[in-house]
Amino acid sequence: xxxxxxxxxxxxxxxxxxxxxxxxxxxxxxxxxxxxxxxxxxxxxxxxxxxxxxxxxxxxxxxxxxxxxxxxxxxxxxxxxxxxxxxxxxxxxxxxxxxxxxxxxxxxxxxxxxxxxxxxxxxxxxxxxxxxxxxxxxxxxxxxxxxxxxxxxxxxxxxxxxxxxxxxxxxxxxxxxxxxxxxxxxxxxxxxxxxxxxxxxxxxxxxxxxxxxxxxxxxxxxxxxxxxxxxxxxxxxxxxxxxxxxxxxxxxxxxxxxxxxxxxxxxxxxxxxxxxxxxxxxxxxxxxxxxxxxxxxxxxxxxxxxxxxxxxxxxxxxxxxxxxxxxxxxxxxxxxxxxxxxxxxxxxxxxxxxxxxxxxxxxxxxxxxxxxxxxxxx
Amino acid sequence: xxxxxxxxxxxxxxxxxxxxxxxxxxxxxxxxxxxxxxxxxxxxxxxxxxxxxxxxxxxxxxxxxxxxxxxxxxxxxxxxxxxxxxxxxxxxxxxxxxxxxxxxxxxxxxxxxxxxxxxxxxxxxxxxxxxxxxxxxxxxxxxxxxxxxxxxxxxxxxxxxxxxxxxxxxxxxxxxxxxxxxxxxxxxxxxxxxxxxxxxxxxxxxxxxxxxxxxxxxxxxxxxxxxxxxxxxxxxxxxxxxxxxxxxxxxxxxxxxxxxxxxxxxxxxxxxxxxxxxxxxxxxxxxxxxxxxxxxxxxxxxxxxxxxxxxxxxxx
Numbered sequence: 001x002x003x004x005x006x007x008x009x010x011x012x013x014x015x016x017x018x019x020x021x022x023x024x025x026x027x028x029x030x031x032x033x034x035x036x037x038x039x040x041x042x043x044x045x046x047x048x049x050x051x052x053x054x055x056x057x058x059x060x061x062x063x064x065x066x067x068x069x070x071x072x073x074x075x076x077x078x079x080x081x082x083x084x085x086x087x088x089x090x091x092x093x094x095x096x097x098x099x100x101x102x103x104x105x106x107x108x109x110x111x112x113x114x115x116x117x118x119x120x121x122x123x124x125x126x127x128x129x130x131x132x133x134x135x136x137x138x139x140x141x142x143x144x145x146x147x148x149x150x151x152x153x154x155x156x157x158x159x160x161x162x163x164x165x166x167x168x169x170x171x172x173x174x175x176x177x178x179x180x181x182x183x184x185x186x187x188x189x190x191x192x193x194x195x196x197x198x199x200x201x202x203x204x205x206x207x208x209x210x211x212x213x214x215x216x217x218x219x220x221x222x223x224x225x226x227x228x229x230x231x232x233x234x235x236x237x238x239x240x241x242x243x244x245x246x247x248x249x250x251x252x253x254x255x256x257x258x259x260x261x262x263x264x265x266x267x268x269x270x271x272x273x274x275x276x277x278x279x280x281x282x283x284x285x286x287x288x289x290x291x292x293x294x295x296x297x298x299x300x301x302x303x304x305x306x307x308x309x310x311x312x313x314x315x316x317x318x319x320x321x322x323x324x325x326x327x328x329x330x331x332x333x334x335x336x337x338x339x340x341x342x343x344x345x346x347x348x349x350x351x352x353x354x355x356x357x358x359x360x361x362x363x364x365x366x367x368x369x370x371x372x373x374x375x376x377x378x
Numbered sequence: 379x380x381x382x383x384x385x386x387x388x389x390x391x392x393x394x395x396x397x398x399x400x401x402x403x404x405x406x407x408x409x410x411x412x413x414x415x416x417x418x419x420x421x422x423x424x425x426x427x428x429x430x431x432x433x434x435x436x437x438x439x440x441x442x443x444x445x446x447x448x449x450x451x452x453x454x455x456x457x458x459x460x461x462x463x464x465x466x467x468x469x470x471x472x473x474x475x476x477x478x479x480x481x482x483x484x485x486x487x488x489x490x491x492x493x494x495x496x497x498x499x500x501x502x503x504x505x506x507x508x509x510x511x512x513x514x515x516x517x518x519x520x521x522x523x524x525x526x527x528x529x530x531x532x533x534x535x536x537x538x539x540x541x542x543x544x545x546x547x548x549x550x551x552x553x554x555x556x557x558x559x560x561x562x563x564x565x566x567x568x569x570x571x572x573x574x575x576x577x578x579x580x581x582x583x584x585x586x587x588x589x590x591x592x593x594x595x596x597x598x599x600x601x602x603x604x605x606x607x608x609x610x611x612x613x614x615x616x617x618x619x620x621x622x623x624x625x626x627x628x629x630x631x632x633x634x635x636x637x638x639x640x641x642x643x644x645x646x647x648x649x650x651x652x653x654x655x656x657x658x659x660x661x662x663x664x665x666x667x668x669x670x671x672x673x674x675x676x677x678x679x680x681x682x683x684x685x686x687x688x689x690x691x692x693x694x
Binding site: 011215 | 433434435455458459463465466467468469470471472473474478482483485486487488490
């Protein structure tokens with residue numbers, strides 16, 4: 001392609017993108033979907049549907065009845081998260097779970113204080129009501145956080161110089177207070193970007209088929225690739241704006257740290273969005289009308305990004321077949337990548353596999369969608 | 379860019395199949411520079427399929443078409459740049475302001491900057507929408523939308539425009555205004571290829587091609603078509619009891635066609651055997667009362683019916 005031809009082509013892409021931008025600007029619903037929804041969602045997940053639980057009823061079975069075990073009980077009681085509702089014997093715990101009186105029980109075995117004093121590893125047992133995995137995970141995380149704090153206190157005071165006496169085995173390192181906003185913000189970003197990109201593109205392109213303007217475009221010198229580029233670019237920009245909004249909002253309202261590079265966050269967003277736009281394009285080429293495109297778009301964007309991305313349910317806890325499927329979901333890589341960048345300050349050195357996976361998805365789906373789009377007669 | 383010599387459109391044995399269905403069957407014709415060429419036919423006769431091949435949207439199965447000097451099969455891009463096209467379905471962006479639609483389509487055809495704005499303003503004035511340039515397109519009544527769509531097809535000054543049923547669903551006054559624009563366009567030297575359902579509109583065309591079941595069965599000026607296809611005397615009968623008397627007359631020698639026409643009857647008869655008086659007498663004999671019969675000028679509707687009749691196995 002010569003320079004002049006390329007310039008003409010770019011101008012046509014610009015014309016398409018400009019037109020699409022006017023559509024978006026003139027449609028309050030689209031703007032609301034793209035810019036207001038993120039804020040609302042963030043509030044809902046950050047506060048309302050917060051998976052942070054307060055005053056969880058805890059049964060405290062103290063078989064040691066020592067100074068140390070009472071200190072541990074105070075540590076649990078002193079936190080907002082737990083409320084000691086019963087002091088059963090070990091055998092009574094089962095019935096407390098069954099009646100829902102307690103969602104967790106802490107069992108301190110006989111010899112706890114002795115083990116501590118001897119510098120041995122002291123084991124306490126946490127029993128969980130696993131019926132609600134979300135609550136279960138929360139309890140685990142919080143109990144763990146408290147036990148860890150207690151452990152540090154013990155190590156720092158009377159038992160200085162000893163190994164941390166209580167063991168920590170749950171991942172709380174980057175979210176020591178077990179705050180859900182911290183891992184929800186990256187998760188919500190993926191969810192919102194997926195929704196915006198897939199739905200808006202699917203709608204916008206299906207709309208062109210439906211109103212017949214696609215035929216008018218095909219009859220003009222605007223090439224098919226130019227149509228695709230022009231239509232997708234504004235939504236790419238909108239998606240990136242949305243990502244910035246969510247990250248900024250998370251930082252300001254929920255104190256979500258931004259330990260890594262914002263440019264890397266945007267790069268992850270860009271590659272992820274490219275895939276989602278491709279998915280939207282594909283749906284609209286197949287669906288032809290806005291109603292079907294909306295439903296297919298919502299389902300294909302929302303469900304995987306909520307359920308399989310690790311946004312809410314840890315992928316590690318999924319059955320193996322679901323874990324395998326989640327590898328096909330770009331949202332999984334975005335969530336992992338954003339958590340890495342924001343919470344841990346990871347760079348490309350660590351996160352390149354996530355970026356690569358999203359890039360493969362994006363190239364694949366865009367190629368497929370564009371091929372179908374090119375073949376299709378108006 | 380546009381070939382100014384020779385015909386605007388040359389079509390040779392153009393054919394398009396969809397599976398086993400032959401939508402357009404070995405159609406050949408030429409359209410002269412600057413003429414209004416009407417393309418008529420029932421729904422599904424192959425009009426739109428022909429247009430879509432001519433504008434480079436659909437590849438022909440076989441045959442050849444040269445549009446504005448470019449082969450549609452080998453240079454669809456050139457064809458697209460050289461023509462204007464107004465699709466059958468209204469396809470502008472209803473949520474955009476009138477002017478933005480023009481600016482967008484202008485940019486799609488490579489116009490830009492002040493030249494584009496000036497051209498858009500000029501066309502708005504020409505189609506009588508300059509006062510509405512800021513209005514939302516969806517708020518315009520049907521006739522104005524069609525005029526805007528025409529303006530969008532003319533932005534890049536094409537020498538040839540394709541209008542696919544441009545007046546479908548538009549009221550009669552707006553249709554008349556639209557055809558005034560088309561005729562003005564042709565006077566300015568633009569070739570117009572137009573399909574329509576409205577046979578009264580077809581009278582404005584310099585020549586008409588008639589499609590039946592994918593075949594081009596007639597091609598001539600409106601007057602020529604009438605001479606060829608309706609050599610019969612056309613009579614209109616009014617009175618009581620015609621609904622019963624008409625069909626009885628239908629089989630008589632010299633009566634070529636009888637069709638209900640409003641409250642009366644429309645008849646085509648052999649001019650050698652029948653005139654108005656004799657038809658009136660025959661109808662009375664068949665049981666009609668208060669019969670009045672007048673001679674009528676043949677219309678394109680008569681032509682159309684005659685063509686369809688012949689194709690269905692009747693005699694011309």
